[in-house]
Amino acid sequence: TDPAILRNFCIIAHIDHGKSTLADQMLRLTGVVDARAARAQYLDRMDIERERGITIKSQAVRMPWTVPADNAEIAEPGTYVLNMIDTPGHVDFTYEVSRSLEACEAAILLVDAAQGIEAQTLANLYLAMGADLHIIPVLNKIDLPGANPEKYAAELAGLVGCDPADVLRVSAKTGEGVEGLLNEIVKQTPAPVGDADAPPRALIFDSVYDTYRGVVTYVRVIDGKLSHRDRIKMMSTGAVHEMLEVGVISPEPVKAGDLGVGEVGYLITGVKDVRQSRVGDTVTSQHNGATDALGGYKHPNPMVYSGLYPIDGDDYPTLRDALERLQLNDAALTFEPETSGALGFGFRIGFLGLLHMEITRDRLEREFNLDLISTAPNVVYEVLMDDGSELVVTNPSEYPEGKIAEVREPVVKATILSPSDYIGTIMELCQTKRGNLQGMDYLSEDRVEMRYVLPMGEIVFDFFDQLKSRTKGYASLDYERSGEQAADLVKVDILLQGEPVDAFSAIVHKDAAYSYGVMMASKLKDLIPRQQFEVPIQAAIGARVIARENIRAIRKDVLAKCYGGDITRKRKLLEKQKAGKKRMKNIGTVEVPPEAFIAALSTT
Ligand code: GTP
Numbered sequence: 001t002d003p004a005i006l007r008n009f010c011i012i013a014h015i016d017h018g019k020s021t022l023a024d025q026m027l028r029l030t031g032v033v034d035a036r037a038a039r040a041q042y043l044d045r046m047d048i049e050r051e052r053g054i055t056i057k058s059q060a061v062r063m064p065w066t067v068p069a070d071n072a073e074i075a076e077p078g079t080y081v082l083n084m085i086d087t088p089g090h091v092d093f094t095y096e097v098s099r100s101l102e103a104c105e106a107a108i109l110l111v112d113a114a115q116g117i118e119a120q121t122l123a124n125l126y127l128a129m130g131a132d133l134h135i136i137p138v139l140n141k142i143d144l145p146g147a148n149p150e151k152y153a154a155e156l157a158g159l160v161g162c163d164p165a166d167v168l169r170v171s172a173k174t175g176e177g178v179e180g181l182l183n184e185i186v187k188q189t190p191a192p193v194g195d196a197d198a199p200p201r202a203l204i205f206d207s208v209y210d211t212y213r214g215v216v217t218y219v220r221v222i223d224g225k226l227s228h229r230d231r232i233k234m235m236s237t238g239a240v241h242e243m244l245e246v247g248v249i250s251p252e253p254v255k256a257g258d259l260g261v262g263e264v265g266y267l268i269t270g271v272k273d274v275r276q277s278r279v280g281d282t283v284t285s286q287h288n289g290a291t292d293a294l295g296g297y298k299h300p301n302p303m304v305y306s307g308l309y310p311i312d313g314d315d316y317p318t319l320r321d322a323l324e325r326l327q328l329n330d331a332a333l334t335f336e337p338e339t340s341g342a343l344g345f346g347f348r349i350g351f352l353g354l355l356h357m358e359i360t361r362d363r364l365e366r367e368f369n370l371d372l373i374s375t376a377p378n379v380v381y382e383v384l385m386d387d388g389s390e391l392v393v394t395n396p397s398e399y400p401e402g403k404i405a406e407v408r409e410p411v412v413k414a415t416i417l418s419p420s421d422y423i424g425t426i427m428e429l430c431q432t433k434r435g436n437l438q439g440m441d442y443l444s445e446d447r448v449e450m451r452y453v454l455p456m457g458e459i460v461f462d463f464f465d466q467l468k469s470r471t472k473g474y475a476s477l478d479y480e481r482s483g484e485q486a487a488d489l490v491k492v493d494i495l496l497q498g499e500p501v502d503a504f505s506a507i508v509h510k511d512a513a514y515s516y517g518v519m520m521a522s523k524l525k526d527l528i529p530r531q532q533f534e535v536p537i538q539a540a541i542g543a544r545v546i547a548r549e550n551i552r553a554i555r556k557d558v559l560a561k562c563y564g565g566d567i568t569r570k571r572k573l574l575e576k577q578k579a580g581k582k583r584m585k586n587i588g589t590v591e592v593p594p595e596a597f598i599a600a601l602s603t604t
Contacts, residue, residue: 001081003196003262007189008220009136010085010100012125013110014118014476018140022110022172023061023084029178030063030082032251059206059218060085060103060264062250065182074180075187082185083264085205085220087124092353094480095298096206098127099280102296103205103220103264106134106189108181109156113139113147113169116155116447119417119476125159135160136168136188138181143171155444192262199290200224200283202259207277209329213268217277220264222294224285227258231286232269235293239276240286241269274331300332302350303410303481304357304460305394307338307375307503308364309346311598315370316345322368323347326360333360338395342503342597343373348395351377354460373598375503379457382408382484396505399491401542408484410456413438416467418475420448425470433458434487434509453482457507492546494520495538496528496590503597517547520600527596530554535590 013019027033061084069077087100101107107128111117117125128135137156139149153167168184170177202219210216219226226232228246233239247255248265259265271277278300282293310319320337327333334350351357357377364370381393386403393399414435416426420442427437430452438451454463459479467475492513494504504524508516517539524537530551539547 001260001263003192003194003260005078005080006083006192006262007080007106007185008083008085008104008192008262008264009106009108009185009189010087010104010128011108011110012087012121012128013140014112014115014121017110017112017115017118017121018172019110022108022140022170022178025172025175025178026063026082026084026182027061027251029175029182030065032061032063059208060249060266062248062264065186067183067186071183074183080186082182085264092351092356094123094127095300096279097124098131098296099203099205101128101131101133102203102294104133105192106136106185108185109135109137109160110140111138111152111156113142113149113152114144116152117159117417117443119415119449119478122159122417122449123415123478123480134188134190136181136184137162137166138168138170140170140172142169143174143176151444155447158443194221194261195223196225196261198223199288200226200230200285201290201294202226202283203294204277204279204281204283207274207279207331209272209274215269215271215274215277217267217269217283218264219259219267219283221259221261223261223290225258225260226267226283226285228255232267232283233286233289234277235282235284235290236278236297236299237276237281241271241276244268244270273328275327278331300352302332302334302380302394303353303456304351304377304379306349306351306357306377307340307343307346307395308349308361309340309343309373309375311371311373313344318368319347319364319370319372322364322370323349325368326363330360332356340375340502341499342501342592343375346373350394354464373503373601376506376601377460378507379410379460381489381507384408393507396491396507397502399505399507406486407489409487409489411453411482411485412456412459412479413482414452414454414459414477414479416450416452416475416477417443418448418450418471420446422471422475423448423450426450426467426475429463429466429470430454433463454479455485455487455509456481458509490541492516492520493540494524495536495540496524496592497535498538499590504600513541514546521547521549523600524596525549525551527599528590528592531590533589 011019063082064079065082066079067075067077085100085103087097109125137160139152141147142149149169153164156167157164168181170181201223202221204217204219206218208216226246228243230243232241232243245255245268246259247253280297284290310316323335332352335347338346338348364372378396383393383400383404384390384406386405418426433454435452435454438453441449443449464477467477488510489507490510490513491505491507493500504520506516521537521539528551534553535551537549538545
């Protein structure tokens with residue numbers, strides 16, 4: 001395909017602002033799918049994925065579009081090839097988003113005309129601008145009675161730096177304005193440029209595990225040509241793969257002989273694990289391949305760690321299998337076995353962020369039917385010792401005992417968008433989370449963008465929930481990693497009868513250590529049943545106890561209530577007590593029901 005007729009674009013939008021609906025409408029108008037098939041949202045349909053034996057979910061679709069001759073003032077009449085590339089709209093996947101953007105020349109900024117822009121969308125807009133994409137601002141849902149296109153057109157125009165009149169207005173649902181948008185895409189999106197005679201270089205912007213085909217890798221060709229006869233090389237590792245198939249998605253996969261400059265498509269090599277086909281890597285040919293990879297490859301590094309334990313110890317092998325299965329499709333997921341005195345056998349799992357963690361946990365529970373306990377999430381700390389040695393701590397239990405010179409914690413740049421009424425309460429919240437206000441801008445009269453630098457460790461606790469509840473759900477948050485800072489951190493241990501309970505240890509700021517200790521001790525006091533003997537609960541930093549509670553002893557005579565008589569009732573009670581015992585976890589001589597761990601860990 002002649003690059004001059006190619007237009008590669010993506011859609012940046014907040015959840016529910018109508019990206020899928022708009023994509024469907026475009027597929028219908030371009031004739032790629034007929035109206036009947038478009039009825040159910042095409043790009044999201046899992047059954048179709050199964051039917052075709054390939055994951056066509058989003059990623060990239062090729063659509064022909066003819067600008068009619070009577071439309072000459074809008075765009076040069078003729079037939080064009082549009083590639084719509086999907087961007088994951090997820091706060092933890094900024095890197096994946098940035099690679100999808102690299103594959104495009106333009107981005108549609110799609111915003112609900114009744115809602116305005118959200119923090120996540122704004123963050124992605126900045127990424128797109130940083131990648132030098134042409135931005136096409138579009139307001140969606142203009143058919144809604146509550147739409148306020150005047151207000152939000154001004155907001156978008158201010159952000160993009162255009163005239164409010166140039167903000168397009170569409171209804172993805174009714175189709176109003178969408179043909180005009182397709183013409184504008186042709187007109188405004190620059191055609192791709194690349195060196196057709198150079199050795200091939202293609203950017204991997206997505207890679208998906210498919211049960212039938214193995215890994216399907218989505219690429220954008222920058223230079224040269226990828227042919228189905230090539231053996232290809234992944235430039236980050238030098239691994240060579242046989243190419244089994246190259247093609248484009250429109251809307252089913254269509255085999256192609258090759259992909260040239262500017263083209264977007266998929267390739268299949270028979271590898272079974274997405275870690276062998278990493279987002280951001282450069283694909284070249286084995287023979288006469290390129291020597292310089294495309295810039296910007298980053299190996300995914302986990303930012304948040306948490307322990308995951310099956311509530312029923314027998315589920316451990318199932319959990320391991322489930323994690324291995326998830327990893328096939330999630331190159332960023334890392335895990336290793338871990339043993340906890342309190343929780344038994346489990347895994348230490350690394351995630352890109354909190355949402356990644358939630359999604360993973362949710363999938364493990366739903367798709368694999370597992371009941372899990374997770375320990376409080378923690379970030380990665382760098383600890384510098386007095387003797388000059390340095391170590392990286394991904395688990396509170398690894399926190400060193402000796403003399404510590406400095407602890408460094410990761411920080412993030414956070415963007416919060418909110419109605420201006422809530423500025424006060426947001427500032428207060430960020431203050432308690434050790435945040436530093438970097439700047440504040442009004443997007444419109446009553447909406448404000450606040451920029452903070454915050455310790456990542458404070459965000460992984462309950463920051464997002466608190467932000468939502470303080471702003472009645474109106475504020476939105478986005479964050480990105482932004483280096484490290486030295487901080488006054490300590491490890492707080494929780495001891496039951498003098499035995500530390502590893503699952504409850506936490507690395508917290510010195511000023512928060514006392515309240516963490518008091519909170520955990522009083523929670524556990526209520527959660528752990530009385531034993532035959534008194535059980536002290538202590539919170540300690542090293543050998544220094546900072547909080548203490550006592551569980552008073554009880555003579556646990558379950559039969560006391562039974563006034564002698566009824567023998568069946570007696571037996572029942574005894575059996576019940578026995579069953580209860582079996583599930584208890586023992587900390588030293590103290591028996592703790594698993595529910596106590598779950599409850600104690602749930603709100604920290
Ligand atoms: P995710 O798939 O969750 O990311 O959402 P999305 O951004 O793809 O939004 P989706 O297309 O699923 O639309 C969200 C809701 O808005 C759906 O109920 C749509 O029917 C509705 N919607 C989308 N576009 C329009 C529109 O132009 N007008 C109206 N009235 N509703 C729309």
